[in-house]
Amino acid sequence: xxxxxxxxxxxxxxxxxxxxxxxxxxxxxxxxxxxxxxxxxxxxxxxxxxxxxxxxxxxxxxxxxxxxxxxxxxxxxxxxxxxxxxxxxxxxxxxxxxxxxxxxxxxxxxxxxxxxxxxxxxxxxxxxxxxxxxxxxxxxxxxxxxxxxxxxx
Amino acid sequence: xxxxxxxxxxxxxxxxxxxxxxxxxxxxxxxxxxxxxxxxxxxxxxxxxxxxxxxxxxxxxxxxxxxxxxxxxxxxxxxxxxxxxxxxxxxxxxxxxxxxxxxxxxxxxxxxxxxxxxxxxxxxxxxxxxxxxxxxxxxxxxxxxxxxxxxxxxxxxxxxxxxxxxxxxxxxxxxxxxxxxxxxxxxxxxxxxxxxxxxxxxxxxxxxxxxxxxxxxxxxxxxxxxxxxxxxxxxxxxxxxxxxxxxxxxxxxxxxxxxxxxxxxxxxxxxxxxxxxxxxxxxxxxxxxxxxxxxxxxxxxxxxxxxxxxxxxxxxxxxxxxxxxxxxxxxxxxxxxxxxxxxxxxxxxxxxxxxxxxxxx
Numbered sequence: 001x002x003x004x005x006x007x008x009x010x011x012x013x014x015x016x017x018x019x020x021x022x023x024x025x026x027x028x029x030x031x032x033x034x035x036x037x038x039x040x041x042x043x044x045x046x047x048x049x050x051x052x053x054x055x056x057x058x059x060x061x062x063x064x065x066x067x068x069x070x071x072x073x074x075x076x077x078x079x080x081x082x083x084x085x086x087x088x089x090x091x092x093x094x095x096x097x098x099x100x101x102x103x104x105x106x107x108x109x110x111x112x113x114x115x116x117x118x119x120x121x122x123x124x125x126x127x128x129x130x131x132x133x134x135x136x137x138x139x140x141x142x143x144x145x146x147x148x149x150x151x152x153x
Numbered sequence: 154x155x156x157x158x159x160x161x162x163x164x165x166x167x168x169x170x171x172x173x174x175x176x177x178x179x180x181x182x183x184x185x186x187x188x189x190x191x192x193x194x195x196x197x198x199x200x201x202x203x204x205x206x207x208x209x210x211x212x213x214x215x216x217x218x219x220x221x222x223x224x225x226x227x228x229x230x231x232x233x234x235x236x237x238x239x240x241x242x243x244x245x246x247x248x249x250x251x252x253x254x255x256x257x258x259x260x261x262x263x264x265x266x267x268x269x270x271x272x273x274x275x276x277x278x279x280x281x282x283x284x285x286x287x288x289x290x291x292x293x294x295x296x297x298x299x300x301x302x303x304x305x306x307x308x309x310x311x312x313x314x315x316x317x318x319x320x321x322x323x324x325x326x327x328x329x330x331x332x333x334x335x336x337x338x339x340x341x342x343x344x345x346x347x348x349x350x351x352x353x354x355x356x357x358x359x360x361x362x363x364x365x366x367x368x369x370x371x372x373x374x375x376x377x378x379x380x381x382x383x384x385x386x387x388x389x390x391x392x393x394x395x396x397x398x399x400x401x402x403x404x405x406x407x408x409x410x411x412x413x414x415x416x417x418x419x420x421x422x423x424x425x426x427x428x429x430x431x432x433x434x435x436x437x438x439x440x441x442x443x444x445x446x447x448x449x450x451x452x453x454x455x456x457x458x459x460x461x462x463x464x465x466x467x468x469x470x471x472x473x474x475x476x477x478x479x480x481x482x483x484x485x486x487x488x489x490x491x492x493x494x495x496x497x498x499x500x501x502x503x504x505x506x507x508x509x510x511x512x513x514x
Binding site: 112 | 307311327329331428
């Protein structure tokens, strides 16, 4: 008769049982935590994928004035220059995503969060912004000012 | 037999009460000219308890969410009786708690109380300070006002700059790609459930360690006491030091009440995600030195983005700071002076950058 602690059969068998037990335990733990981890990641919000919006009515803006409007799920900026020309740009600062504003005293676009400056073409000219603001296409249709994404050719 | 004595006997019969509280009875506090610094940890603890109490009171009326947060805090401030007082005390105590925690930390550095065997006491304290800053960051957004909205936007965006894992962290914190009502719900969860749970546990660990090792005596005083043991003075913790601590708590409560009554905490205007960030956007003052530094770093440092350099530098400095007691034994003489120099530099840098942040446009 073989004793329980026989070195011939016991330890390998015990190791096997331990591995099964340990593996099962780990697998069950993983099955508990996996849903929790997935739960923590928020569901993806469908980007409305807007290509064109009516930013304002003609006559709403005065020369050297501006307006922030909604472009899809992000804010955008419509500026009427002193020459009466319209410019539309993303209002999301390329530095840390604050919302920029038009400074009529500087004729430039300014981010209040970290003092970033852009010119009216959206070029980052001073302060921390690393990239230019995304520019949009503006055209007037009837009495509406329509802003659309610039299509890459 | 008085009621108190019989209750004590009842407990003693069942739990050996006398044995349980024996260590507390033996606890002493060293008495020397730097002893007042021992009060800071206790005051921080008291302010935390105030936070728990006023936080629970605020929970009775606060509702998280983009359409309700601001309105519910406004309701607390204007309609609920003494709501202004409770919320103002919560805000002031939060700020004071961070202040006393920082002061506590620097006093520990300058008195070198972190040295062996108290390394883990230091580490637990530093983790508590980080948690307190997490409390501040998450609580700042809860009223959903303009200032908080943009500060949170910037703060979470900064975490998004960390290479590789940054974007994941940012989405996790925001509950999406942008700061929205979902962010408020998340921050609310962190602020009232996750952080309090972890913090309470860690405070218990911190206090147990302090209790276990006893109070540290500054090296200079320790050397003098060793040379002439007759000079060593101790004070009993119960009741002598404890009663003094209670007086400090009472004063802190008076200061809080006075601040809240003289200048109730501002609510500001409701956040509008589709409006320009107003001038004067700033985080809470204890993040100011980091905020201002990021403002000063140019867009590109060599080939790296400026803010990435900033975040990594602050991250590395924080990690080194956390491990400070482990470097201390390696340094002797000049090395130790270097550590002190670094601590003085850190403190002056923080004060200078914070002041600059408030003065600069």
